[in-house]
Amino acid sequence: MNILFTSAGRRVELIKLFQEVQEVDRVIAVDIGNTAPTLYCADKGFVIPKEGSDNYLDVLLEICRKYNIHMIIPLFDLELPFLSKLKETFHKEGVVVLISSPHVIEICLDKLQTAKFFNEHQIPTPLTYTPEDFLSRDIQGFDGQFIVKPRFGSSGKGVNKCNTKEEINYFIRQDETYIIQEFIRGYEVTLDILCDFKGKCISIVPRKRLKVRGGEVERAVTIEAPNLLKITQEIVSKLNPVGPINIQCFITEQGPVFTEINPRFGGGYPLSYHAGADFPKMIVKMALGEKIAPRIGIYRRNLYMLRYDTAIYKGEDELIDQSCYL
Amino acid sequence: MNILFTSAGRRVELIKLFQEVQEVDRVIAVDIGNTAPTLYCADKGFVIPKEGSDNYLDVLLEICRKYNIHMIIPLFDLELPFLSKLKETFHKEGVVVLISSPHVIEICLDKLQTAKFFNEHQIPTPLTYTPEDFLSRDIQGFDGQFIVKPRFGSSGKGVNKCNTKEEINYFIRQDETYIIQEFIRGYEVTLDILCDFKGKCISIVPRKRLKVRGGEVERAVTIEAPNLLKITQEIVSKLNPVGPINIQCFITEQGPVFTEINPRFGGGYPLSYHAGADFPKMIVKMALGEKIAPRIGIYRRNLYMLRYDTAIYKGEDELIDQSCYL
Numbered sequence: 101m102n103i104l105f106t107s108a109g110r111r112v113e114l115i116k117l118f119q120e121v122q123e124v125d126r127v128i129a130v131d132i133g134n135t136a137p138t139l140y141c142a143d144k145g146f147v148i149p150k151e152g153s154d155n156y157l158d159v160l161l162e163i164c165r166k167y168n169i170h171m172i173i174p175l176f177d178l179e180l181p182f183l184s185k186l187k188e189t190f191h192k193e194g195v196v197v198l199i200s201s202p203h204v205i206e207i208c209l210d211k212l213q214t215a216k217f218f219n220e221h222q223i224p225t226p227l228t229y230t231p232e233d234f235l236s237r238d239i240q241g242f243d244g245q246f247i248v249k250p251r252f253g254s255s256g257k258g259v260n261k262c263n264t265k266e267e268i269n270y271f272i273r274q275d276e277t278y279i280i281q282e283f284i285r286g287y288e289v290t291l292d293i294l295c296d297f298k299g300k301c302i303s304i305v306p307r308k309r310l311k312v313r314g315g316e317v318e319r320a321v322t323i324e325a326p327n328l329l330k331i332t333q334e335i336v337s338k339l340n341p342v343g344p345i346n347i348q349c350f351i352t353e354q355g356p357v358f359t360e361i362n363p364r365f366g367g368g369y370p371l372s373y374h375a376g377a378d379f380p381k382m383i384v385k386m387a388l389g390e391k392i393a394p395r396i397g398i399y400r401r402n403l404y405m406l407r408y409d410t411a412i413y414k415g416e417d418e419l420i421d422q423s424c425y426l
Numbered sequence: 427m428n429i430l431f432t433s434a435g436r437r438v439e440l441i442k443l444f445q446e447v448q449e450v451d452r453v454i455a456v457d458i459g460n461t462a463p464t465l466y467c468a469d470k471g472f473v474i475p476k477e478g479s480d481n482y483l484d485v486l487l488e489i490c491r492k493y494n495i496h497m498i499i500p501l502f503d504l505e506l507p508f509l510s511k512l513k514e515t516f517h518k519e520g521v522v523v524l525i526s527s528p529h530v531i532e533i534c535l536d537k538l539q540t541a542k543f544f545n546e547h548q549i550p551t552p553l554t555y556t557p558e559d560f561l562s563r564d565i566q567g568f569d570g571q572f573i574v575k576p577r578f579g580s581s582g583k584g585v586n587k588c589n590t591k592e593e594i595n596y597f598i599r600q601d602e603t604y605i606i607q608e609f610i611r612g613y614e615v616t617l618d619i620l621c622d623f624k625g626k627c628i629s630i631v632p633r634k635r636l637k638v639r640g641g642e643v644e645r646a647v648t649i650e651a652p653n654l655l656k657i658t659q660e661i662v663s664k665l666n667p668v669g670p671i672n673i674q675c676f677i678t679e680q681g682p683v684f685t686e687i688n689p690r691f692g693g694g695y696p697l698s699y700h701a702g703a704d705f706p707k708m709i710v711k712m713a714l715g716e717k718i719a720p721r722i723g724i725y726r727r728n729l730y731m732l733r734y735d736t737a738i739y740k741g742e743d744e745l746i747d748q749s750c751y752l
Contacts, residue, residue: 110644110734135636135645137732270596310461314640318436319461321742367735374739402742406463408436409693410736413700416647416728 101384102126104169106160106183107151107176108138113370114175115142118380123388128167130160134420137412147422151179157186159425164195171196171387173343175364177254180205196387198343200363207339208361211251211279221338223331224357226281231272234280245283252277254362256315284359286352289325290317291332292372293347294379299340301333302382302392305372305399308351317368322375322403328356329396335361344369344379371405427710428452430495432486432509433477433502434464439696440501441468444706449714454493456486460746463738473748477505483512485751490521497522497713499669501690503580506531522713524669526689533665534687537577537605547664549657550683553608557598560606571609578603580688582641610685612678615651616643617658618698619673620705625666627659628708628718631698631725634677643694648701648729654682655722661687670695670705697731 101123105115108129115138119127129142132150139145144167148159163169172195174183184202191197199205207213211228218225226247229237248271249259258275261283262268272278288309294302306328311319332347339361346366349358365379373379376399382392427449431441434455441464445453455468458476465471470493474485489495498521500509510528517523525531533539537554544551552573555563574597575585584601587609588594598604614635620628632654637645658673665687672692675684691705699705702725708718 110732112734113736135730135732137734140732370737371739400741404461404740404742404745405737406436406461406466406740407735407737408438408463409733410439411696411731411733413697414730414732415726416730419730 101170101387102128102168103384104128104130104160104163104167104172105138105142106130106148106172106174107132107179108136108142108145109175110137111175111365111367112138112141114365114380117370117373118384119143121380121384123384124380126167128163128169130163134422139420140412140414145420146425147420148425151176151182156182157189161190161193163425164190164193169195171198171383173198173365173383177209177362177364180209180363198383198387200341200343200345204339204341205363208341208345208363209252211249211253211281211360214359214361215279215281217339218335218358221335223335224355226284226357226359228282229280231276231278231280234268234272247281247283248272248278249281250275250277251279254315256312281359284350284352284357286350286357289323289328289349289351289356290320290366290368291328291347291349292366292369292377292379293332293336293345294377294382295336295341295343295345296386296392297342299336299342301336301394301396303377303379303395303398304329304332305375305377306332307368307371307375307405309368310404317371317405318407320368320371320405322371322399322401324401326397331356331358333396343383368405371403372399374405375400375403427496427713428454428494429710430454430456430486430489430493430498431464431468432456432474432498432500433458433505434462434468434471435501436463437501437691437693438464438467440691440706443696443699444710445469447706447710449710450706452493454489454495456489460748465746466738466740471746472751473746474751477502477508482508483515487516487519489751490516490519495521497524497709499524499691499709503535503688503690506535506689524709524713526667526669526671530665530667531689534667534671534689535578537575537579537607537686540685540687541605541607543665544661544684547661549661550681552610552683552685555606557602557604557606560594560598573607573609574598574604575607576601576603577605580641582638607685610676610678610683612676612683615649615654615675615677615682616646616692616694617654617673617675618692618695618703618705619658619662619671620703620708621662621667621669621671622712622718623668625662625668627662627720627722629703629705629721629724630655630658631701631703632658633694633697633701633731635694636730643697643731644733646694646697646731648697648725648727650727652723657682657684659722669709694731697729698725700731701726701729
């Protein structure tokens with residue numbers, strides 16, 4: 101089986117895990133720039149046009165045909181809406197795109213819709229306001245702190261903690277697509293989840309974030325959390341996503357409060373792999389048509405991931421030629 | 427020779443480079459928390475009290491005696507003032523601390539003093555104001571953008587770009603230790619520099635930042651820049667620092683504009699190593715009393731560093747016992 105990763109970026113650890121799966125012949129990585137390290141770790145790397153460009157689909161189809169790709173695994177939020185809508189087109193070519201439906205992608209990528217989804221299903225989530233909402237109401241009991249963040253943001257970009265209404269006003273004047281959320285006191289847990297093609301939950305690993313860098317986890321530890329596994333299965337059954345997703349929540353004194361759903365591999369997934377949740381192997385088996393038995397709760401507890409930088413060094417003449425597909 | 431790295435954090439690449447130097451027997455890493463990945467890559471790792479704590483010096487001295495340490499290399503801004511003042515104490519014990527004088531550390535860690543230093547020596551630097559300065563003057567020709575940042579900050583934390591006086595006022599009201607600098611348009615170049623114990627410049631590698639994550643370089647490329655090497659030597663001759671330092675500047679249409687001096691190994695130094703500037707080997711030779719011939723301009727041009735995460739995975743029972751020195 102040949103697998104294509106789009107927006108592969110610096111997900112080298114993840115790509116190596118797929119390369120180790122017995123049934124995988126070749127892993128191809130594509131990115132919009134020729135300095136993405138994955139391009140040099142995959143069996144083959146290509147520079148392709150930006151998501152949504154005129155020739156985005158044509159280039160991807162051409163690579164799929166030329167390299168006999170069986171499955172596409174997207175890794176970047178902004179390309180998910182495009183690839184989700186193209187799922188059928190790829191399917192007709194015999195290519196599985198491991199991605200949720202456009203409806204699910206829409207809910208997850210829009211933090212306002214995410215909050216609505218959680219509320220509709222009685223899943224605890226922070227109080228969430230649009231700027232309009234916030235300005236028109238005389239919000240009672242305003243004694244706490246708020247988080248102001250972009251409605252369609254990712255990797256913690258543009259997230260600001262505010263202590264006063266004045267501060268909130270300052271930020272929402274800058275950008276009307278900000279939302280305002282009550283600040284939640286607690287520690288943050290990410291759940292790495294794998295769902296099958298029918299949206300059934302196969303595996304869940306909860307990991308506590310110990311240190312974050314640039315919006316992504318740097319140090320984390322797997323934890324025992326039976327209650328979280330239960331709620332997560334409930335969320336998944338209501339949402340019906342496909343493939344790897346991750347859900348973020350805060351653990352407070354009153355219980356968990358859910359904040360985000362990322363409908364793709366989370367950046368910190370390698371920890372869950374090392375804790376025994378081998379998503380690459382399960383995904384390959386799924387793509388080959390095998391039925392995978394759920395393994396909820398089967399993972400190693402108290403395993404620490406301690407991350408650091410490593411790099412690939414390349415001379416200018418060794419970089420991938422950008423002109424091929426651009 | 428045995429070397430001790432303090433605040434070793436996630437500088438695994440750097441520590442491995444020192445482990446490869448022929449004359450190095452053992453590398454010891456210390457940090458304030460037992461989840462620093464370097465603790466598990468060094469030959470020995472210890473958790474020690476925070477810089478400036480009551481028993482900080484005693485613990486460091488005890489480790490130096492017990493493990494026959496020849497040289498201490500500090501890696502974190504906030505501990506530099508303490509270690510710089512303790513240099514003589516360690517020297518009496520036969521331990522070299524690879525660090526500049528307290529005076530140099532003071533200039534580099536305070537962005538206001540850095541700007542003053544550059545101005546005094548006719549080195550181009552951004553216009554820099556204290557909040558007081560900024561508020562009291564009617565700054566003429568205010569049509570550009572400004573950067574508001576903490577006077578004593580590091581790793582890009584708290585840096586904000588402002589378009590209006592109102593925005594600047596917003597930030598300086600939050601924290602009076604902010605400074606205001608004119609925004610410089612250009613690309614950023616970092617210079618990895620090694621100086622000998624007398625402050626003489628031995629090696630310089632200029633590298634252009636292509637991508638930054640959490641304030642640290644993620645992708646970079648070494649560049650040809652004879653003019654920068656010349657100015658850098660001038661700066662070094664005025665400043666008189668010791669050991670590895672790095673200087674940051676922006677390359678504008680009017681030439682380079684210098685912004686920061688970090689009097690320690692820069693996070694992106696491994697690129698300069700791969701470009702042929704072997705600071706670890708030179709530092710070890712220096713510490714052994716050898717005279718090192720300057721190698722200015724000797725480095726590989728157009729070498730790219732493409733960084734990604736890797737990690738150490740440890741069970742809770744495999745973590746270093748924190749109680750030993752705390």
